[in-house]
Amino acid sequence: MRTLIAPGRRRAGYTITLVITTIVLTVVFVVPLLWVVVSAMKTAVELARVPPTIVPETWTPGTYAEAWDLMDLGRYFVNTIVVAVGVWAVQLAVDVPAAYALSRLKPVLGKGILGMMLLTLMMPAAVLLVPTYLTIADLGLLNNPLALWLLGAANAFTVFLLKRFFDQLPVEVLEAARIDGAGQLTMLWRIVLPLSRPILAVVSIFAVVAAWKDFIWPLLVFSDPARQTLSVALQRFAPDTPVNLLLAGLVLSSVPMIGLFLVFQRHVLAGLTAGSVKG
Structure with a gap:
């Protein structure tokens, strides 16, 4: 039975819809960014x-250098990099073995443990702020990057993504390694991790971006201004800083994450789609 719309018209309609959607999304996401970049000048x-x-009637690109010097952004960039790299390293060190254990070792209560971990994603973050802060204070970790590293160690969403990817890995390869005498740690290090580069890139970018833009927790933990991250420092400077300099600081603080995504965007897309189709 023939369709009412000819194949050529369907193709043209699809192309027009795709072009319109692309233009709209580009305008929605790119124009505000360009507006901030230009307004800072x-x-x-x-x-x-x-x-x-x-x-601008008068272009003043020197605003960026002035903002960098006035707010001493170099110091806060270093602080934020230390926090982000630490969160990334600790999160992978904890979540990769946890996901591998749930996927391949099949513990007795594995499904229940994963379910309880995912249940934490349904809880508002504000509910956990007070008990978490009191715990960190009792441990004497205030004004210490460890307070942020430890908080990001066990991430339920990261464990879920990694487990789903590990479930799709070919069993034959792991069985062959087991027959050759490889233990679980050897298989994880020499086989699973090299095959998991796409999903590791995804969770790494998620971890770094989340740590980079986090505000509430660093605000509570770092009472010492010299140890604060970029997001907290910019908020502290906001009342006494000219608006154009503040916008320049916001743009500068966003550049590393935008560059990170542009460099690894293919890995992100590959990691999110890897393992979605079996066979």
Whole structure:
């Protein structure tokens, strides 16, 4: 039975819809970013003008260097990098073995443990702030990056993603390694991890981005201004800093994460789709 729409028209309609959707999404996501980048190069007076100017009357790209020096952003970049790298390393060190155990070792209560871990994703983060803060304070870890590293160690979503990927790995390869005398740690290190590069890239980017943009927990933990991260420091400078300099600081703080995604976007897409189709 023939369809009412000819194949050529369906193809044209699909192309038009795809183009329109791409343009709309590009405008929605890119225009605000460009607006902030350009607005940071306006003077504070021009930035406060109503209605706003689209293109700066006087371009002042030196705003970025001025913001870097005024707010001492170099110090806070280092603090944030230390936090993000530590969260990433500790999270992988804990979550990869946990996901491998749930996927391949098949513990007796494995499904129940995974279910309880996923249940924590349904809990509002604010509910856990007070008990977590009191625990960290009792351990004497305030103003210490360990407070953020330990909090990001056990991530239920990361464990779930890794387990789903490990479930799709070919059993034949692991069985052959077991016959050759390889233990579980050897198989994890020499076989599973090399095959899991796509999903490891995904969870790594998720971990780094989450640690980089986190605000509430670093605000509670780092009372010492010299140890604060970028997100907390920019909020602290906001009341006494000209708006154009503050926007420049926000742009500078976003550049590493945007660059990270642009460099590893193929790995992210490959990791999210890997293992989705079996056979």
